[in-house]
Amino acid sequence: MSPRTEPLRTCTGCKQKRFKRELLRIVADPEGRVIADLKGKLPARGAYVCPDRRCIEKLDKGQLIHVLKRDSLLDNGGFELSTVVAAALRERVRSLIGMAQKGGKVVSGTNLVEAAMRRSPNRRWLALIAEDASEAIVTKLSARITAGGVPLRRFITREDLGMAIGKSPRSVLLVKDAGLARAVEEAINRYKAVCVREVS
Ligand SMILES: [Zn+2]
Structure with missing residues (x-):
């Protein structure tokens, strides 16, 4: 799409206009539960x-009720929109990894990842090391991954990484599909922007 025709939307928080694709879309389901519509397609x-x-x-609850034109919204167990968005982004990362796994594009586990990095590392891959991986594994693998020019992110737990590919806990995995690798990285970047407090 050319820049001229690309749709713009206004951020409800800061009121600035940005490209629609750069913004998060928030909707409410029929019961009034607030949902982060990451694919932007919910009706x-x-x-x-x-x-x-x-x-x-x-964004407080009152403002969302106004913008979404609802009579009321559920509290999602304590209204915390950033928690809703963060959970949706974590889930998105897990589902993208799951798609890569189904397509045979994931290598997981310390030994296999090391072997893949020795053979033919590709800078369009993405390496993920679990946040709770042991320091020994982090030191050993991050040097090799970085030396191979593969982007590396720390994200979710060993258990979550394993679950994303339907396996036992994994300290590390490689996403070897360029498109999915980019999508995972973008979702992680958004997650960090939403969850990590700005240090100013
Ligand atoms: Zn904004």
């Missing part, structure tokens, strides 16, 4: 917000 009135904790925190 409900949506509110747009920058994938940034500062903008998300500016």
Whole structure:
């Protein structure tokens, strides 16, 4: 799409106009539960917000009720929009990894990842090391992965990485599909922007 025709939306938090694809879409389901519509396709009135904790925190429940034109919204067990968005982004990362696994594009486990990195590392892959991986594994693998020019991110737990591919806990995995690798990295970047407080 050319820049001229690309749709713009206004962030409900900071009121700035940005490309629609850069913003997060928030909707409510028929019961009034707030959902992060990461694919932007749910058939409900949506509110747009920058994938940034500062903008998300500016949205209170009353404002969302107004923008989404609802009578009320459920509390999601304590109304915390950033928690809803973070959970959806974590789930998105897990489902993208699952898709890569189904397509035979995931290598997991310390030994296999090391072997893959020795053979023919590709900078369009993505390496994920679990946040709770042992320091020994982190030291050993991150040097090799970085030397191979493969982007490396720390994300979710060993148990979650394993679950994403239907296996036992994994400290490390490689996504070897360029498109899915990029999608996973983008979702992780958004997650960090939403969850990590700005140090200013
Ligand atoms: Zn904003």
